[in-house]
Amino acid sequence: MAATLPPPRLLPSGDSAVTVEFSRTIDDAANERVLALDKALAASPIDGVTETVPTYRSLLVHYDPGKIGFDTLGEKLLPIATQPLPPATKARRWRIPVAYGGEHGIDLEDVAKALNTTPEDIVARHSGGDYRVAMIGFTPGWSYLSGLDKSLHMSRRQSPRLYTPAGTISIGGIQAGIQCLAAPSGWHLLGRTPVRTYQLHRTPTFLTEPGDRVTFFAIDHKTFEELDRAAEAGEIIAEQVVA
Amino acid sequence: MSKLVIASIGPASSVQDGGRHGAQRYGLTVSGAMDRLSLAAANTLVGNEPFAAAVEIGPFGATFTAKDGAVRVAISGAPRNADVAGKPVAIDTSVTLKDGETLTLGFARGGAFTYLAIEGAIRGELVFGSLAVNARAGLGSPYPRPLQAGDEFTVDAASGAPELRIELPKLVSSPIRVLLGPQDDEFDDANKALFLDSEWKISATSDRMGYRLEGPAIKHLHGHNIVSDGTVIGSIQVPGDGSPIALMMDRGTTGGYPKIATVITADVGRLAQTTAGTAFRFKAVTMAEAQDEARKFAQAIKNLPDRLRSSDTVELNIEALSDANVAGYAVSAVDSGTWQVTAEP
Numbered sequence: 001m002a003a004t005l006p007p008p009r010l011l012p013s014g015d016s017a018v019t020v021e022f023s024r025t026i027d028d029a030a031n032e033r034v035l036a037l038d039k040a041l042a043a044s045p046i047d048g049v050t051e052t053v054p055t056y057r058s059l060l061v062h063y064d065p066g067k068i069g070f071d072t073l074g075e076k077l078l079p080i081a082t083q084p085l086p087p088a089t090k091a092r093r094w095r096i097p098v099a100y101g102g103e104h105g106i107d108l109e110d111v112a113k114a115l116n117t118t119p120e121d122i123v124a125r126h127s128g129g130d131y132r133v134a135m136i137g138f139t140p141g142w143s144y145l146s147g148l149d150k151s152l153h154m155s156r157r158q159s160p161r162l163y164t165p166a167g168t169i170s171i172g173g174i175q176a177g178i179q180c181l182a183a184p185s186g187w188h189l190l191g192r193t194p195v196r197t198y199q200l201h202r203t204p205t206f207l208t209e210p211g212d213r214v215t216f217f218a219i220d221h222k223t224f225e226e227l228d229r230a231a232e233a234g235e236i237i238a239e240q241v242v243a
Numbered sequence: 244m245s246k247l248v249i250a251s252i253g254p255a256s257s258v259q260d261g262g263r264h265g266a267q268r269y270g271l272t273v274s275g276a277m278d279r280l281s282l283a284a285a286n287t288l289v290g291n292e293p294f295a296a297a298v299e300i301g302p303f304g305a306t307f308t309a310k311d312g313a314v315r316v317a318i319s320g321a322p323r324n325a326d327v328a329g330k331p332v333a334i335d336t337s338v339t340l341k342d343g344e345t346l347t348l349g350f351a352r353g354g355a356f357t358y359l360a361i362e363g364a365i366r367g368e369l370v371f372g373s374l375a376v377n378a379r380a381g382l383g384s385p386y387p388r389p390l391q392a393g394d395e396f397t398v399d400a401a402s403g404a405p406e407l408r409i410e411l412p413k414l415v416s417s418p419i420r421v422l423l424g425p426q427d428d429e430f431d432d433a434n435k436a437l438f439l440d441s442e443w444k445i446s447a448t449s450d451r452m453g454y455r456l457e458g459p460a461i462k463h464l465h466g467h468n469i470v471s472d473g474t475v476i477g478s479i480q481v482p483g484d485g486s487p488i489a490l491m492m493d494r495g496t497t498g499g500y501p502k503i504a505t506v507i508t509a510d511v512g513r514l515a516q517t518t519a520g521t522a523f524r525f526k527a528v529t530m531a532e533a534q535d536e537a538r539k540f541a542q543a544i545k546n547l548p549d550r551l552r553s554s555d556t557v558e559l560n561i562e563a564l565s566d567a568n569v570a571g572y573a574v575s576a577v578d579s580g581t582w583q584v585t586a587e588p
Contacts, residue, residue, distance in 0.1 A: 011424050011425035011426070012422050012423075012424045012425060012505070012530055013424065013473070013474075013475045013478065013502070013505055014422055014475050014477050014478070014505030014506070014507060014508065014533070015422060015505075015507050015508050015530065015533035015534045015537045016475070017473075017475045019425045019472060019473060021425075024469070024470065025470060026470050038268075051264060051265055051267055051268070052268060053267045053268050053473040053496060053497070054268060055470075055471060055472040055473050055497055056470050056471065056472070057470050057472065058472045058473065059473075060472065060473025060474075062267070062475070065508075065534040065537045065538060066541050069534055070530050070534065135471070135497065136268065136270045137270045137471060137473070137495065137496045137497030138270055138471075138496065138497050138498075139270050139379060139380065139495065140266075140269060140271045140380050142270050144471070181379065181380060181381075183379070198269065198270070198271075198380075200370065200381070200382070205266075205269075206266070206269040210268070
């Protein structure tokens with residue numbers, strides 16, 4: 001029988017949520033444990049748990065203190081959270097089209113300059129990556145990706161922009177992102193995708209799930225306009241790769 | 244069917260309810276009423292479910308006119324002058340507007356948000372079980388944005404039920420209670436003490452996403468960047484400049500600043516009603532106390548119908564209630580332990 005894994009920290013997030021923290025840093029192994037716990041709770045719900053929010057390194061578990069107390073919940077969570085990870089299952093994989101540079105990626109040239117290379121090289125490195133959706137947060141559909149090429153790690157902008165457009169494809173620190181709605185951001189904007197990771201009145205409303213794999217491919221700006229119109233009409237533009 | 248037409252309304256007013264649950268894992272925040280107790284009280288007055296959709300009215304005035312029939316409404320939350328055709332309407336009471344009559348509400352006094360509930364509730368298209376406006380995500384129904392003059396709701400014709408008042412315990416000012424964590428270990432003891440022992444004021448730049456707090460700068464032990472993790476309503480995060488932000492209903496579902504403490508569920512509404520510039524303090528409580536208060540708060544909302552009274556004795560009872568408070572029966576709407584105290588003559 002496999003040994004149990006080291007226990008996570010249980011951090012109170014007020015009286016109705018607990019942060020189950022596996023690591024303080026971005027770490028794929030910790031993220032796998034987060035997603036495994038999330039899956040386990042979906043498969044065998046604990047009475048009183050109302051909602052879970054997976055993030056890079058922790059699972060936020062919302063609960064109703066009228067149904068279950070902090071200590072009892074912790075006692076139920078720990079044995080599940082320390083179980084050896086189940087064998088990896090095949091993740092869904094999305095191919096996401098991106099119009100890089102120009103008006104759609106206003107930071108591409110500056111990023112290339114800062115890294116002493118060409119915009120074409122940045123595009124090659126970014127679209128050559130194999131990413132995983134580590135979490136979705138901040139605004140609807142904003143998918144935070146792990147797996148950014150080390151050579152593209154760079155600190156965020158000194159002052160965040162108050163507006164970045166819907167569909168922004170950007171990098172910040174050691175993270176990459178697919179942003180769905182217009183929002184403030186301090187990340188570097190490399191391009192835009194016509195893909196809506198969140199679209200009301202479409203099935204599914206949310207495209208990506210934590211744990212999904214993602215790759216990018218470059219499209220020209222004319223293709224962007226065409227795909228954008230199709231996406232606006234409710235088509236799922238992202239290609240799902242069946243392994 | 245009747246209509247309730249908004250003749251005028253100030254900013255920061257929108258349709259809100261109990262919020263949108265179940266999609267925080269996709270980055271969709273909860274939204275919903277800033278002061279859930281007042282929302283529930285207004286709804287209870289007109290016979291609605293406690294968290295039915297109602298109008299959350301910001302600090303400025305508003306006027307509502309009944310059209311194509313009578314409309315029965317109720318107001319609760321931040322007190323303000325209110326009248327129908329020159330006849331005063333007390334806060335925490337219901338009133339029926341005859342066809343063509345207008346309810347005029349003045350500025351909020353001693354609070355920020357007042358809730359106008361409509362008998363039969365506001366109708367619209369539910370998204371994740373809620374009509375609540377989340378302007379950033381383009382959600383909310385019937386208007387996915389703050390309300391403006393000319394907007395109207397199609398509502399039930401007034402039932403003709405007798406008007407009611409709801410006897411809520413008087414609010415007393417006491418510290419906003421918090422639980423330390425989840426990242427209180429990102430701060431040393433001196434800075435935790437600074438947070439708990441200092442006087443704070445809410446900045447005028449606050450909104451439904453977050454309340455910025457003005458006071459001393461809180462310093463981090465290891466810098467202000469942590470790896471983003473989940474937030475809750477009431478999370479108090481400390482960004483690089485050291486000025487804490489209490490996250491409110493339209494918060495981002497995740498955040499990358501250390502969270503020193505979390506406002507307890509029972510006190511979120513009271514923090515929401517604290518006006519910019521008013522000094523207040525925090526007080527740390529234990530998990531046992533916070534969860535006990537959360538359970539009492541939920542029970543208090545369930546028991547609101549027991550607090551309904553006939554409205555014809557309103558003047559007398561308000562006096563009786565304030566007499567009781569002077570006499571030492573002072574109770575707090577948020578200290579639900581004292582909810583059992585009533586001041587019935």
